[in-house]
Amino acid sequence: MRKxxxxxxxxxxxxxxxxxxxxxxxxxxxxxxxxxxxxxEEAKRLxxxxxxxxxx
Numbered sequence: 001m002r003k004x005x006x007x008x009x010x011x012x013x014x015x016x017x018x019x020x021x022x023x024x025x026x027x028x029x030x031x032x033x034x035x036x037x038x039x040x041e042e043a044k045r046l047x048x049x050x051x052x053x054x055x056x
Contacts, residue, residue: 022050031056 024031036048
């Protein structure tokens with residue numbers, strides 16, 4: 001499924017500012033987590049949280 005244009009622009013702007021965006025893969029879920037400058041362990045934890053639709 002393709003992301004809407006405003007989401008692509010927002011994610012690209014965040015990436016230019018050095019932030020990473022993790023989105024829930026569920027099509028209708030608006031959850032996203034942005035992070036910058038965190039440990040790999042914390043990145044894994046946030047990725048698991050964002051991609052597990054049953055947790056939000």
